Amino acid sequence: MTHPIKSIIAASGSYIPTVRISNEDFIDHCFFDKHGSPLLQDQATVLDKFKAISGIAERRYAQPDQQASDLGFYAAKDALGSSGIDPESLDYLIVAHNFGDVVVGSNRVNMVPSLASRIKALLQIKNPNCVAYDLAFGCPGWLEGVIQATYYIRSGDARRCLVIGTETLSRVTDPYDRDCLLFGDGAGAIILEAAQGSQTGVLAHCTQTHAYEHAHLLLMDRSNAPQQVNSEDIFMKMNGRKLYEFALTNVPLAIKAVLDKAGIPLSAVNKVLIHQANDKMNGAILERLFKLYDMPMPCPEFMPMTISWLGNSSVATIPTLLDLILKGNLANHQINPGDKVVFASVGAGMNINALVYQF
Template structure:
């Protein structure tokens, strides 16, 4: 049986660190345009307690999402010694394309995948490059697509990248601005038929009815800027939290059932780094479905405290750090079964069960 196995990982983490204290002078407003008059330190303390975020990373002003994606891809290919000319597909997950520093205008022509292919100097025209827009679960959904190509015999190797510069499309007067960050991660999937490694099963859902508007573009919360044409990413945080707790555990459970893998066999859970409190609550709900209690804190490594939420980049970055021994206390051994899961705009949810 042919399976899609991870042959290489890579990431690019910007070195510009933005701490919570950098928002002490920010002026935040409600969605109705009313200024929030709480002490800044109180706002930051509450934010940190809920999200777990202490820092986030912002891209250099001369770097766009495609630049970050190229650097992550280069890391994966160079560290593994894989010849870029042997790639059959390059799939790049993002949500806003290249957004130049100082602007929030989306630039997606040509596709980021084509830009990255050019930067990698790949001449092979049979290496197909295209983009994936699927909210935060976009990278994981691109992995699922690549798996179909490989399982069908259409491809032997696929490069799957998640890259984003969310810092350039957030409203500086919206407290949710503090959630988001920039970064990129990449994985090379390849066909394997001998060692049993690879994707065992997956499950995806789109809950557009009733929930499509939980994440969307909208005007600035600052009343003096609300009439300007610029649009920023807006989130109904409370409803999104409730949505995730209700639906994500069920999607994960379905993926595990497809894979015929019991929950007790999962060695690591790599979940989209959206909100620490929410991610923990999702696992608690998942274990409850099986009549158990989530107690193993080593099961779910997290990077959100120092990397923030970089959307499609969070899981592949987390995976690369884990694979390269850069997450103290966490490691993956041969034969381990790992669960990947994500939720985001659309509203989309997906989960993948993978054996190393």
């Protein structure tokens, strides 16, 4: 009997930028509404309400001389260095991002050559059979890269794949829109490899795109204060309320779908690692998920969070969170052999994906 090939996590890495930006750094900042009028509410009140809803107290920004490809390189180097894996043995190098490299002060996207090619060059990988490409899929891009790599591995096309998520959202958000408080910069990575007949690895996954009604809940548009910036610049914008409702309705169903596909009950899951978008929203998603199974809410360790100090770094949130846990760098959280972990994300498109993995 031939045992199936499994896609297993062989290594992880991350890069957390060193520039710490707290909410208090915005105390003298002036925000505008979407109609171009200054927000009249006391700034301290604005920041207090923001923290209460989002859970964010601070976020990290890249250094002025760093770009997304640099952060991705550091995360990849961490994964390779901590595992001793030879970079020349990689069959695929997949980089998830949405805005490419953006130079400080430019607000211009640079994706030629691809970030994957840039990172491959920085890693000094000479093997031409290591295929490097970018993946733009909103915040679920890194998890979708893991899903694609899993297909390559299961098909026998690849033995080892590096999947990176990297972003510098601080350079594409409108500084005059209070939504900019949500976002930070960072990068995370894992190396997946083939294992014949392993009991560990990716058990099931699913992906959805809800574009018909919801494609434009996240989009690029003009600044809330166009008179304050280059009139040609556009920034990431979102319909926060509708996005919240969309995620609350659809993400729990996607998680249930992947558990059903794997034949695993929610009671057998040890952790959920969800995209770090909003503390209140993620808590509501988890509550809705447990209601689907008519189960009481689990302990706080069931859903680890980093959003309070890292903010939302898009494609980097889940791999960074995973790396912190696997290396024992997130207090009160660990993943043990045999644990079943669900990964889930939602973002621009509107895209949703979920994956269940056994360690």
